[in-house]
Amino acid sequence: MNTYPDNGMAEIAAPASALLIGRGVAADLIAVLVAVTSGEPRVLTIADQRALPSGPFQLAHRSLQSGLRAWVERQTRLPLGYIEQLYTFADRDRGGGEQPVISISYLGLTREQRASGEYEASWRSWYLYFPWEDHRLGAPALIADEFLPRLRAWSDAAGDQFLRQNRWQRAIITFGFEDRPWNEELVLQRYELLYEAGLITEATRGEQQGAFSNAMPNAGQAMVLDHRRILATGIARLRAKIKYHPVVFELMPETFTLLQLQRCVEALAGRLVHKQNFRRLIEQQELVEETGETSQDTGGRPAKLFRFRRDILAERAVAGTKLPISRA
Amino acid sequence: MNTYPDNGMAEIAAPASALLIGRGVAADLIAVLVAVTSGEPRVLTIADQRALPSGPFQLAHRSLQSGLRAWVERQTRLPLGYIEQLYTFADRDRGGGEQPVISISYLGLTREQRASGEYEASWRSWYLYFPWEDHRLGAPALIADEFLPRLRAWSDAAGDQFLRQNRWQRAIITFGFEDRPWNEELVLQRYELLYEAGLITEATRGEQQGAFSNAMPNAGQAMVLDHRRILATGIARLRAKIKYHPVVFELMPETFTLLQLQRCVEALAGRLVHKQNFRRLIEQQELVEETGETSQDTGGRPAKLFRFRRDILAERAVAGTKLPISRA
DNA sequence: GGCCTTATACTCCAGATGAGTATTATCAAG
DNA sequence: CTTGATAATACTCATCTGGAGTATAAGGCC
Numbered sequence: 001m002n003t004y005p006d007n008g009m010a011e012i013a014a015p016a017s018a019l020l021i022g023r024g025v026a027a028d029l030i031a032v033l034v035a036v037t038s039g040e041p042r043v044l045t046i047a048d049q050r051a052l053p054s055g056p057f058q059l060a061h062r063s064l065q066s067g068l069r070a071w072v073e074r075q076t077r078l079p080l081g082y083i084e085q086l087y088t089f090a091d092r093d094r095g096g097g098e099q100p101v102i103s104i105s106y107l108g109l110t111r112e113q114r115a116s117g118e119y120e121a122s123w124r125s126w127y128l129y130f131p132w133e134d135h136r137l138g139a140p141a142l143i144a145d146e147f148l149p150r151l152r153a154w155s156d157a158a159g160d161q162f163l164r165q166n167r168w169q170r171a172i173i174t175f176g177f178e179d180r181p182w183n184e185e186l187v188l189q190r191y192e193l194l195y196e197a198g199l200i201t202e203a204t205r206g207e208q209q210g211a212f213s214n215a216m217p218n219a220g221q222a223m224v225l226d227h228r229r230i231l232a233t234g235i236a237r238l239r240a241k242i243k244y245h246p247v248v249f250e251l252m253p254e255t256f257t258l259l260q261l262q263r264c265v266e267a268l269a270g271r272l273v274h275k276q277n278f279r280r281l282i283e284q285q286e287l288v289e290e291t292g293e294t295s296q297d298t299g300g301r302p303a304k305l306f307r308f309r310r311d312i313l314a315e316r317a318v319a320g321t322k323l324p325i326s327r328a
Numbered sequence: 329m330n331t332y333p334d335n336g337m338a339e340i341a342a343p344a345s346a347l348l349i350g351r352g353v354a355a356d357l358i359a360v361l362v363a364v365t366s367g368e369p370r371v372l373t374i375a376d377q378r379a380l381p382s383g384p385f386q387l388a389h390r391s392l393q394s395g396l397r398a399w400v401e402r403q404t405r406l407p408l409g410y411i412e413q414l415y416t417f418a419d420r421d422r423g424g425g426e427q428p429v430i431s432i433s434y435l436g437l438t439r440e441q442r443a444s445g446e447y448e449a450s451w452r453s454w455y456l457y458f459p460w461e462d463h464r465l466g467a468p469a470l471i472a473d474e475f476l477p478r479l480r481a482w483s484d485a486a487g488d489q490f491l492r493q494n495r496w497q498r499a500i501i502t503f504g505f506e507d508r509p510w511n512e513e514l515v516l517q518r519y520e521l522l523y524e525a526g527l528i529t530e531a532t533r534g535e536q537q538g539a540f541s542n543a544m545p546n547a548g549q550a551m552v553l554d555h556r557r558i559l560a561t562g563i564a565r566l567r568a569k570i571k572y573h574p575v576v577f578e579l580m581p582e583t584f585t586l587l588q589l590q591r592c593v594e595a596l597a598g599r600l601v602h603k604q605n606f607r608r609l610i611e612q613q614e615l616v617e618e619t620g621e622t623s624q625d626t627g628g629r630p631a632k633l634f635r636f637r638r639d640i641l642a643e644r645a646v647a648g649t650k651l652p653i654s655r656a
Numbered sequence: 657g658g659c660c661t662t663a664t665a666c667t668c669c670a671g672a673t674g675a676g677t678a679t680t681a682t683c684a685a686g
Numbered sequence: 687c688t689t690g691a692t693a694a695t696a697c698t699c700a701t702c703t704g705g706a707g708t709a710t711a712a713g714g715c716c
Contacts, residue, residue, distance in 0.1 A: 602676090609673095629683095650672095
């Protein structure tokens with residue numbers, strides 16, 4: 001998201017000897033398109049689920065944002081409910097030649113997901129790429145069994161004492177070791193930590209063939225270039241956003257029960273929320289209104305159906321709202 | 329920041345007839361550099377205070393971020409404590425020719441401000457550009473006396489009823505009319521509203537010479553291109569950020585009193601905070617430690633001097649903190 | 657009817673927040 | 687050396703908010 005001193009890795013290095021090129025870089029758009037179906041948060045992927053959809057910026061478009069929108073809608077035939085810019089970075093390894101590539105990444109939310117791509121596009125659960133991020137059924141064993149010892153070892157391997165302590169402290173905070181609470185928003189920080197520790201497949205790509213590698217094949221599906229990092233950025237942004245902005249509704253069907261809404265939020269946040277408190281907050285904020293209908297297929301008592309009050313959007317989009325996901 | 333449907337204006341339009349240019353755009357960096365001195369939040373400007381510093385992206389740099397950092401430090405000889413990307417947009421009116429320009433804007437915080445530019449750089453209070461954003465001495469008369477009637481008239485002038493209501497509702501929320509609370513974070517939304525209503529000088533630039541204009545010369549100093557909009561984005565981002573991230577300290581001298589810290593926060597937020605509660609929050613978060621010294625030149629009882637606990641930064645940079653500025 | 661499942665209505669408590677009051681320590685002016 | 691002005695600093699208090707739990711209602715299914 002944003003770096004303190006300069007967290008590195010965000011943007012790929014170019015040799016310091018390269019000359020100044022004032023004019024003439026290529027610009028790419030990269031999209032993190034999200035939908036939630038059957039209780040899973042899904043992201044649109046291409047290239048055998050190993051890449052995010054992307055394409056060159058075309059001047060024909062009014063703006064970057066509308067360019068992205070038009071391009072996605074043409075490719076997928078999905079209406080995009082919400083678009084937000086994520087991050088821009090420069091990457092010289094792309095293009096193949098001397099010309100650097102500037103990549104502008106976007107987060108987009110959509111309701112449906114008839115894939116319908118021109119290439120083999122498919123929607124995949126984002127936990128395929130980040131299995132350690134799903135805490136709905138408790139903390140995944142992967143974290144305590146695999147990450148904990150390896151991050152510990154990596155920390156201890158640091159030369160100077162300050163670095164050692166710094167590494168371990170980041171591990172503690174991001175993964176909630178030593179009884180710290182889990183903070184679902186730190187998706188990017190966790191990914192970066194694992195990357196630096198060499199546990200992520202992508203981190204060891206540039207290295208020699210026979211080199212020893214710490215990379216864990218079971219630490220999530222790898223992606224092309226830094227696409228997994230961009231996905232992490234998108235997930236983090238969305239997890240933060242749903243807490244104070246009514247964007248969840250862009251992912252919901254026209255009418256829904258409160259439990260469906262809750263399941264959607266839980267899928268995104270990767271953690272469960274207290275049902276009664278969730279309803280209290282939703283209702284007292286007047287974000288939804290009853291349709292008058294009820295849904296029978298709940299498995300229990302029929303639930304009232306609600307619809308998002310679009311009329312309140314102008315107000316709340318700017319003034320903010322809340323969702324009950326513990327930050328502590 | 330981010331747009332709902334597509335708030336327009338964010339990125340300048342290019343004619344729909346323009347052809348696709350896959351390769352070859354120019355990339356510019358634009359910086360919002362902020363410092364706080366004598367109780368005023370200041371921004372570095374060039375070109376007779378009518379522009380933000382900017383320059384072409386040079387491939388010689390490791391990354392966009394380090395490029396920005398190196399370039400600013402060379403130009404101003406100021407160390408940048410904190411850098412954060414703001415927004416990227418495409419602008420075809422720039423470059424003069426067919427080549428579109430991609431502008432990547434950054435927010436940077438620095439401690440001192442010996443201008444020292446190569447061109448005539450100077451630090452200006454950002455309230456010079458946004459006089460309506462300073463509520464430290466109460467709401468500026470400008471808002472009730474000038475904006476209120478004009479925004480009212482602009483709303484009423486809308487053709488259909490929905491648009492009329494939408495305009496006025498945005499005015500109410502962003503400016504706190506009709507007894508709504510003032511929300512200091514809505515800097516960008518306010519600027520966009522004034523821009524759409526034609527009250528901002530920049531909004532009427534492209535128009536005919538003799539055309540009638542609503543633009544108010546007293547509604548803040550105008551800037552080149554969309555620099556004022558970028559500045560608004562930076563202010564909004566910073567105002568939001570100081571509430572949950574310990575970035576204020578990047579703007580403070582090595583040691584400071586709690587009142588100095590408070591004044592700095594107030595300068596940025598454009599509103600006053602409750603002194604006792606401010607201190608309570610700062611101290612219970614253990615963000616600062618006493619130096620043991622006291623400052624005599626307070627005008628009253630001497631105040632303890634504090635220093636920011638840099639050692640806590642690694643933890644808090646990621647875990648977050650709080651500052652007491654009412655959101656309600 | 658008994659039991660499972662989910663919806664929905666309330667209650668409780670602890671900590672955070674907003675807004676005071678009271679007291680203490682300096683300096684400067686008379 | 688007393689009086690004011692200005693701040694620092696210590697407490698108090700009522701309210702809000704958020705997390706968690708209990709109780710009851712309304713369906714399906716056996």
